Amino acid sequence: MTTLDADTVRHLSEAQVSVELQTEDMTLNIGPQHPSTHGVLRLVARVNGEQAYDVKPVIGYMHRGYEKLSEVRTYPQITTIVNRIDWVSGYANEVPFIVAAEKLMEIEVPERAQYIRLILTEMARISSHLVFNASYPLELGAATPLFFALRERERILDLLESVTGGRFHPNFNRIGGVKPAYGSGSTTRKQVQDLPAGFLAETRNAMDQVAIAVDELENLVAGNEIILARTKGIGILPPEVAAAYGVSGPNLRASGVPFDLRKTQDYLPYDKFDFDVITGENGDCWDRWYVRLAEIRESAKLVQQAIDSIPSGPLQAKVPKVIKVPKGETYVRAENPKGEMGYYLVSDGGSGPYRLKIRSASFSNISMLPWILEGALVPDIIAIMGSLDFVLGDVDR
Amino acid sequence: MDAILDLFDNFWVSLGGKLLLVALMIPLIGMVIGFAEMKLSAKMQYRVGPYFAGGRWGWAQLIADGVKFFQKEDIIPTDADRPVFKAAPILVLVGTVALFVVIPFGPGLIFNDLDVGIFYALAISSLSTIGVLMAGWSSANKYSLMGGLRAAGQLIAYELPLVLAVVGSVILAGTMSMQGIVQAQIDAGYPYIVFQLVGFVIFMIAALAELTRIPFDMPIAESELVMGYVTEYSGFRFLFFFLAEFANMFTMSAIAVTLFLGGYWLPGVPQDVLEWAGPFILMGKVFLLVFAMIWFRWTFPRFREDQLQSLAWKILVPIAILNIIVTATLKVVF
Numbered sequence: 001m002t003t004l005d006a007d008t009v010r011h012l013s014e015a016q017v018s019v020e021l022q023t024e025d026m027t028l029n030i031g032p033q034h035p036s037t038h039g040v041l042r043l044v045a046r047v048n049g050e051q052a053y054d055v056k057p058v059i060g061y062m063h064r065g066y067e068k069l070s071e072v073r074t075y076p077q078i079t080t081i082v083n084r085i086d087w088v089s090g091y092a093n094e095v096p097f098i099v100a101a102e103k104l105m106e107i108e109v110p111e112r113a114q115y116i117r118l119i120l121t122e123m124a125r126i127s128s129h130l131v132f133n134a135s136y137p138l139e140l141g142a143a144t145p146l147f148f149a150l151r152e153r154e155r156i157l158d159l160l161e162s163v164t165g166g167r168f169h170p171n172f173n174r175i176g177g178v179k180p181a182y183g184s185g186s187t188t189r190k191q192v193q194d195l196p197a198g199f200l201a202e203t204r205n206a207m208d209q210v211a212i213a214v215d216e217l218e219n220l221v222a223g224n225e226i227i228l229a230r231t232k233g234i235g236i237l238p239p240e241v242a243a244a245y246g247v248s249g250p251n252l253r254a255s256g257v258p259f260d261l262r263k264t265q266d267y268l269p270y271d272k273f274d275f276d277v278i279t280g281e282n283g284d285c286w287d288r289w290y291v292r293l294a295e296i297r298e299s300a301k302l303v304q305q306a307i308d309s310i311p312s313g314p315l316q317a318k319v320p321k322v323i324k325v326p327k328g329e330t331y332v333r334a335e336n337p338k339g340e341m342g343y344y345l346v347s348d349g350g351s352g353p354y355r356l357k358i359r360s361a362s363f364s365n366i367s368m369l370p371w372i373l374e375g376a377l378v379p380d381i382i383a384i385m386g387s388l389d390f391v392l393g394d395v396d397r
Numbered sequence: 398m399d400a401i402l403d404l405f406d407n408f409w410v411s412l413g414g415k416l417l418l419v420a421l422m423i424p425l426i427g428m429v430i431g432f433a434e435m436k437l438s439a440k441m442q443y444r445v446g447p448y449f450a451g452g453r454w455g456w457a458q459l460i461a462d463g464v465k466f467f468q469k470e471d472i473i474p475t476d477a478d479r480p481v482f483k484a485a486p487i488l489v490l491v492g493t494v495a496l497f498v499v500i501p502f503g504p505g506l507i508f509n510d511l512d513v514g515i516f517y518a519l520a521i522s523s524l525s526t527i528g529v530l531m532a533g534w535s536s537a538n539k540y541s542l543m544g545g546l547r548a549a550g551q552l553i554a555y556e557l558p559l560v561l562a563v564v565g566s567v568i569l570a571g572t573m574s575m576q577g578i579v580q581a582q583i584d585a586g587y588p589y590i591v592f593q594l595v596g597f598v599i600f601m602i603a604a605l606a607e608l609t610r611i612p613f614d615m616p617i618a619e620s621e622l623v624m625g626y627v628t629e630y631s632g633f634r635f636l637f638f639f640l641a642e643f644a645n646m647f648t649m650s651a652i653a654v655t656l657f658l659g660g661y662w663l664p665g666v667p668q669d670v671l672e673w674a675g676p677f678i679l680m681g682k683v684f685l686l687v688f689a690m691i692w693f694r695w696t697f698p699r700f701r702e703d704q705l706q707s708l709a710w711k712i713l714v715p716i717a718i719l720n721i722i723v724t725a726t727l728k729v730v731f
Binding site: 026028034035036050137138139140141142143144146147148151224226227229230377378379380381382386 | 438441442443444539543611612614615618619620621622623695696697698699700701702703704
């Protein structure tokens with residue numbers, strides 16, 4: 001064995017140290033079973049300490065084949081399927097599909113039915129946004145706002161149940177209108193086609209309550225230094241990137257783009273009412289939270305306006321006994337709580353669609369996860385992912 | 398009767414008696430605080446909380462939970478480092494038990510009045526973090542590992558403000574013995590919080606971080622790390638962590654009460670009343686602080702790891718050092 005001089009020993013020991021410090025990246029699977037992935041989203045991330053690179057979302061665990069399934073169902077049956085796409089706002093999913101079918105059949109829907117659809121859609125939006133505004137602080141560790149918001153959501157779900165019979169999956173739309181219900185307080189078996197007695201008045205009160213609760217929630221969350229430190233400047237989504245990935249809904253509006261299909265499309269009579277399109281400034285997590293909170297107020301305003309001006313009349317247009325949609329194709333897009341929801345309906349003249357392509361908001365909204373999560377810390381991954389407000393049923397369908 | 402008391406003069410018998418007492422106190426305190434947390438959090442969230450167990454207010458809920466934990470299967474992951482995995486919860490609990498040694502419950506009512514009492518307490522309180530690190534490392538789970546490492550980082554960051562915050566009281570009292578500090582406050586006629594408010598606040602913040610409670614619960618962080626270092630633990634091993642958390646809340650609060658709030662002493666209460674009322678006064682003060690901890694837990698979200706570090710190093714440590722300098726200067730001047 002040769003003796004080593006001092007210099008060589010020093011070099012060797014340094015080499016040893018640098019070998020020891022060469023750290024390996026760890027592959028971290030976040031999900032599919034994880035508390036904050038909202039179901040069964042899986043993220044495969046390469047993490048260096050707490051920093052994540054190359055985040056790849058793996059989807060499909062929730063795939064239920066609704067597009068294919070709807071090809072072997074009749075039109076009235078499909079509303080039960082589509083309101084399970086984004087189950088947090090089930091009612092809002094039904095409307096654009098029914099409108100698409102009506103458009104092909106050239107049915108004129110009675111105005112009262114359209115107003116009812118609008119009221120219930122906005123209520124579904126409020127309940128969906130409340131779920132988000134409640135659960136987002138939970139992902140940052142604050143448990144109490146959850147209960148503040150869910151208490152209000154319960155009010156809305158009760159009202160939805162009173163008129164549709166379902167809390168999550170109302171299945172209330174029919175081609176040509178809405179479901180005939182026992183109304184006007186009638187206890188006889190004779191069908192008076194109207195809303196339950198007192199529903200409109202109760203809803204108006206509930207909207208006042210929601211507006212108060214939203215102020216309360218804002219006070220609770222927005223006044224918290226830690227929440228602001230955790231969300232301001234985190235997960236910034238520039239408008240160009242958002243547009244390039246097809247991000248829509250509140251996520252896009254938080255980036256400052258005033259894109260709201262309620263203003264441009266005519267699937268429901270939104271043009272008769274006065275409401276603002278809320279936009280954010282920075283496109284960070286905080287803006288995404290705040291835009292949704294402010295949208296609850298706008299939706300509550302919309303519902304109250306609609307209640308004030310709802311016309312009387314039938315709930316249902318005259319439709320044939322067996323519903324067959326004439327040959328043709330159409331695309332109806334709607335502003336759902338999660339973003340743009342579109343149905344591309346192709347009919348060959350049968351009693352069910354030949355092809356139904358569903359464009360769901362969450363799918364496009366999470367397609368930019370690899371971009372926005374690049375280099376984020378693990379706590380920020382959760383903060384960013386939560387702020388995008390996606391539902392796995394809406395991603396996989 | 399005297400024969401029994403004489404028996405306790407024997408070192409081993411008295412040690413056994415003390416051990417038994419602590420062994421009974423920890424589950425009891427854990428259950429009381431755990432139940433308080435359940436009920437208080439329910440009150441803060443428009444819920445009822447436990448309701449059925451025990452027939453009235455669900456008072457037996459925590460007992461039922463404890464029994465449930467013992468019935469659970471004891472799962473050890475295949476790849477786990479078994480000895481370390483098994484030792485970790487015990488080490489965490491030992492750290493808690495050992496802290497009870499120096500808490501003065503009344504005049505002369507202390508397990509052992511060490512001359513370096515507060516020094517001992519601070520040293521022992523770090524022990525449980527080693528247990529946490531062991532749990533995180535040995536679980537063979539990436540989330541556990543990250544939780545364990547976060548806990549280690551948190552310990553290093555918050556041990557310093559914790560120690561520095563204590564120094565102010567020690568300077569005022571001129572002793573490190575826990576009984577001595579309480580006696581010094583009785584002699585002075587005021588609790589040290591009057592002059593050590595800054596120290597008290599820093600101590601409580603650092604204590605929350607030591608306890609890994611919200612807003613400093615990053616080592617557990619359900620929404621990020623599933624359950625952090627306890628992810629792989631089940632059954633009674635999980636119960637150990639659970640008990641240690643609640644008992645630690647008690648001990649940390651008790652130390653804070655001793656150092657800053659006058660311990661078992663209330664202004665105006667004569668010495669002979671303190672003899673028997675001491676433990677109750679201490680408990681009252683401790684539960685005030687525990688209530689504050691529960692209150693924070695259900696109000697605040699959690700920090701991010703780097704924000705916690707900058708809070709510790711950039712804000713708490715400089716203020717604590719400043720507090721020491723001011724206290725020492727005033728002590729010399731007056």
